[in-house]
Amino acid sequence: MSLDDYFHDETYFGDFTYRNSPQAIKRFPFPFPEDDYMYSVNMEPHVPGRKGSVFEHAFDVDEHYVAQMRDRARVLAEDPLRCQSLPHMTLAGWDLLELIMESFARDYPQWFELHKDGNRWHWINRPLGIDDKFTFLDESTLPYGPMEYITRQAQGDFTLQDQRNDNLWIEAGMVTTQADWSVDFDIGMNFHEWHAPVPLAREMGVFDRALKFLLQLQHGAPVRRFNWTMTVDPLLDTSPENYHKWGPSKTTMTRETIGRRQHLRVELQTLFRLPRSNAIAFPIRCYMISFQDLVTQPKWARRLHRVIRDLPEELATYKGFLRNRPLMVEYLSQFDDGKPTSPGWWPEDE
Amino acid sequence: MQTQFDTTMRSRPRYGVLEPRPGLAHLIVADGEGGEAVLALFAQAPELLETARVIYMPGANGTDMTAELEAVKPAQFSRVPSYAAGRQRIVKVLGDAHMGLQVYVTGTEGLMGQVQRDAMEAGLPHDAVQTEHRGSLVRRVQCVHCKGITEHVRTDPFQCGHCGLNLFVRDHYSRRLAAFQGVCVDAEDPGEVPPAVERFK
Amino acid sequence: MSVGATKIPVVVTEVVEVNSLIKRFRFVREDGGEMPGFSGGAHTVVEMDDGGTRRLNAYSLMSDPAERSGYEISVRRDDTGRGGSLFMHRHVKPGMRMLISPPVNLFGLDLRAKxxxxxxxxxxxxxxxxxxxxxxxxxxxxxxxxxxxxxxxxxxxxxxxxxxxxxxxxxxxxxxxxxxxxxxxxxxxxxxxxxxxxxxxxxxxxxxxxxxxxxxxxxxxxxEFLAPPVGQPFTAELAVSGITISVGAAQSLLEAIEAAGVEAPYLCRGGACGQCETRVLAAEGELLHHDHWLTDEQKAACGHIMPCVSRFKGARLVIER
Missing domain, CATH: 3.40.50.80 (Nucleotide-binding domain of ferredoxin-NADP reductase (FNR) module)
Known part of the structure; x- marks a missing residue:
């Protein structure tokens, strides 16, 4: 199969031609292991998972790779503030570049190659047509800073957290596929500050426990968790910056269009301790699936109906879909026959 | 009087009460009613006067305590018309300073946030700067859409002075920008703007 | 280790006598691969089998973090200590196989500094x-x-x-x-x-x-890494595991827990990182706190103990482990 056949040519704004192939639907990371949902830390070791799943490798490169990188370049051209790195985070940027290049070259040798001669590195990215030679740890040999260079070639958002004074400080980030938060505003905040808008979780002590856990995160032992929300139309860049532009889309969804337009948006969040900087890399990979594709998996359809129907109102508000919840529940209820669901989220484990 | 704040939002800054700390030099910046906190600090520790450098600006509400502050005779006293006009002086003091400098800021949130930001840029940890809120509760707000900053915001929602969008004021605060966040209030239903309430006096 | 990282099997390739008290050791990976990169200030925990007693001591990495062919540490001999440094000085020779932990940094540089x-x-x-x-x-x-x-x-x-x-x-x-x-x-x-x-x-x-x-x-x-102090032997009841263990004079409570086959979290083993903090359910006697993790108020309250360095003197100690 040629590169052009595998990687979709599709858009994430305007005419929204984004589609999941049948294989992509099957491997979609459905985030609900049970029929109800409450905010929790739910972290587990990020070890290689089932073959073909989004966990098979440290970083998942899928059929949407080229189109998503094109969308990132479009967003950055409009608003360069979506990528920022405070000066002391450059070393962490190099750590991230090394982590991604080594992982890509190891896990997808048909697409990526990394050749090292000491600090003289040669990087080949076939899907994007990149072939660059540069000196590791020398910013003057790359067209962008190290974090921006590599995250223009990796799906998902990325933030880098410095660790000091028993806290984590978000001090660099590439953020163009976010669930409504602004890296430009949040950069420089500590762990509690940037999570401040999340309802209920603080009272539950979720963040104190999560922080304590992450401060001890070790190199070579990454962890992962899921988060999720809802998006109308497969818009990757649901930024607060552009909220006044995409906000109205929530009001035009109807019974007829919900199956096609309403998307479950899942974030696969992973956390890696970086070696030279002692910073923590936080890749936030976004997956989207339309309701009409999701309900092709009977177990997911039943469970999503129950989760959305029973979600506390604060969370539905925070996640921004309170307005459309009745419509969603009505649509999903058609696919819920009331039968019990099996534990875990794999669609085939019925 | 000191101000009580709702502390449910953890990104919201909290302020204390200025207390004298040992140090090689003392930079004290205040606006408007912050002058009262400066006088209270000197009353508590008159020895600070010998090395204190005070930079004072009248409040946006007209409160001007220049005469009272000059009367206690700090080692250096500068009256500046506004933070913007005084910033060069503040940055110069920080740039020339050695470790051991104590920084005290008191008055409105906008001033405290901006001086704290200057001190951080000069290399001090943010929590090394002592703050005490006095006077007006008007806010400095960044429009998340056009990035324009509006000073002295009194109502919620308010209209962005730069792009004209109607913004509601979140309690979410950025130390780096020294501003609260303003987000379009009628994004989903353009034109449906709730009436403005004077929340910050 | 509690957070999932696996130990690194290494071979000792060099032992250098730096002066009358200090020896330097170099470790390379048994499989010939590169060591993980690390940040200045990081330490590794070296596992020793000292005549049947398992000792785990933390030592700062002193090699160049950019150099990934091996790690180097320096060990100062402590003739009055419990024996970890003596073991390193007397028994560790080139060619010996050992296990070390991946690097952990509790003393990192603040790269914002001017x-x-x-x-x-x-x-x-x-x-x-x-x-x-x-x-x-x-x-x-x-x-x-x-x-x-x-x-x-x-x-x-x-x-x-x-x-x-x-x-x-x-x-x-x-x-x-x-x-x-x-x-x-x-x-x-x-x-x-x-x-x-x-x-x-x-x-x-x-x-x-x-x-x-x-x-x-x-x-x-x-x-400052504390070496666990030598003290009087004592016994401790592990409430979760349902067993009672004896802690020897030259053994730490943490080591005694591990020797009994009970998993316990740790990172620094020197009273600094807080990872091994354990709840005290009953203490008829005196907790001998040696850590600098718990606050003075916490120490006085006797509700927690850091088993890596702290000890007990008295009739009965029950901890949540």
């Missing part, structure tokens, strides 16, 4: 050797002040001076030289961060002087 002021006493020099290599590569501004008893015990002083020139300031106690700390601290530009590693008394002196001169806490960094 200048890094490093103050070392004796064997406390080791984390700074790695940090200076990293700072030098980054082009960062730094200055080392390094005090030792005499020229013989001032490990690596000559090499460091040769490498970094007048950025290295040396002081020998027997020659009556001492750091003029107030003068040194007074002249530092705003944005300087201070790091100190050495004997307890030195750390207290440096932090106390700096605090008294108005340095903010956030600009002060220190690291």
């Amino acid at each position: 200048k890094h002021l490093l103050i070392a006493g004796g064997i406390g020099i080791t984390p700074f050797i790695a940090q200076m290599a990293q700072l030098n590569a980054l082009g960062a501004r730094f200055e080392l002040h390094y005090a030792a008893r005499d020229r013989e015990l001032g490990a690596y002083m000559t090499e460091l001076s040769a490498r970094y020139g007048d950025r290295v300031h040396r002081y020998y106690d027997v020659e009556g030289q001492a750091i003029d700390l107030p003068a040194l601290l007074r002249g530092q530009p705003l944005g300087t961060h201070l790091y100190v590693c050495g004997p307890k008394g030195m750390i207290a002196w440096v932090l106390g002087t700096a605090g008294g001169m108005g340095w903010p806490k956030g600009a002060l960094h220190s690291e």
Whole structure:
């Protein structure tokens, strides 16, 4: 199969031609292991998972790779503030570049190659047509800073957290596929500050426990968790910056269009301790699936109906879909026959 | 009087009460009613006067305590018309300073946030700067859409002075920008703007 | 290790006698691969099999973090200690296979600093050797002040001076030289961060002087690993595991828990990181707190213990493990 056949040519704004192939639907990371949902830390070791799943490798490169990188370049051209790195985070940027290049070259040798001669590195990215030679740890040999260079070639958002004074400080980030938060505003905040808008979780002590856990995160032992929300139309860049532009889309969804337009948006969040900087890399990979594709998996359809129907109102508000919840529940209820669901989220484990 | 704040939002800054700390030099910046906190600090520790450098600006509400502050005779006293006009002086003091400098800021949130930001840029940890809120509760707000900053915001929602969008004021605060966040209030239903309430006096 | 990282099987390739008290050890991976990169100030925990007693000691990595072919540590012999350093000195030879932990950093550089002021006493020099290599590569501004008893015990002083020139300031106690700390601290530009590693008394002196001169806490960094102290034997009941264990005189409570086959979390094994904090369910007697993790109030409340360094004297101790 040629590169052009595998990687979709599709858009994430305007005419929204984004589609999941049948294989992509099957491997979609459905985030609900049970029929109800409450905010929790739910972290587990990020070890290689089932073959073909989004966990098979440290970083998942899928059929949407080229189109998503094109969308990132479009967003950055409009608003360069979506990528920022405070000066002391450059070393962490190099750590991230090394982590991604080594992982890509190891896990997808048909697409990526990394050749090292000491600090003289040669990087080949076939899907994007990149072939660059540069000196590791020398910013003057790359067209962008190290974090921006590599995250223009990796799906998902990325933030880098410095660790000091028993806290984590978000001090660099590439953020163009976010669930409504602004890296430009949040950069420089500590762990509690940037999570401040999340309802209920603080009272539950979720963040104190999560922080304590992450401060001890070790190199070579990454962890992962899921988060999720809802998006109308497969818009990757649901930024607060552009909220006044995409906000109205929530009001035009109807019974007829919900199956096609309403998307479950899942974030696969992973956390890696970086070696030279002692910073923590936080890749936030976004997956989207339309309701009409999701309900092709009977177990997911039943469970999503129950989760959305029973979600506390604060969370539905925070996640921004309170307005459309009745419509969603009505649509999903058609696919819920009331039968019990099996534990875990794999669609085939019925 | 000191101000009580709702502390449910953890990104919201909290302020204390200025207390004298040992140090090689003392930079004290205040606006408007912050002058009262400066006088209270000197009353508590008159020895600070010998090395204190005070930079004072009248409040946006007209409160001007220049005469009272000059009367206690700090080692250096500068009256500046506004933070913007005084910033060069503040940055110069920080740039020339050695470790051991104590920084005290008191008055409105906008001033405290901006001086704290200057001190951080000069290399001090943010929590090394002592703050005490006095006077007006008007806010400095960044429009998340056009990035324009509006000073002295009194109502919620308010209209962005730069792009004209109607913004509601979140309690979410950025130390780096020294501003609260303003987000379009009628994004989903353009034109449906709730009436403005004077929340910050 | 509690957070999932696996130990690294290594071979000892070099043992160098640096002076009459200090030996340097070099480890390379058994499988010939590269070591994980690390940040200056990180340590590794070395696992020793000392005649059936399992010892786990943390040592700062002193090799250049950019150099991934191996790790180096320096060990100062403590003739009155529990035996970890004696084991390293007497029994560890080139060719020996050992297990070490991946690096963990509890003494990291604050890379925002406009200048890094490093103050070392004796064997406390080791984390700074790695940090200076990293700072030098980054082009960062730094200055080392390094005090030792005499020229013989001032490990690596000559090499460091040769490498970094007048950025290295040396002081020998027997020659009556001492750091003029107030003068040194007074002249530092705003944005300087201070790091100190050495004997307890030195750390207290440096932090106390700096605090008294108005340095903010956030600009002060220190690291002191405590060796678990020798003490009287005692017994402890592990409530979760439902067993009672005996803690020997030269054994820590943590080591006794591990020897009983019970998993317990840890990172530094020196009373600094907080990872092994354990709830005390009952204590008829006196908790002998030796850590610098719990606050004085927490220590007085007797609700928690750090089993890596702290001990117990009395009739009955029950902990949640």
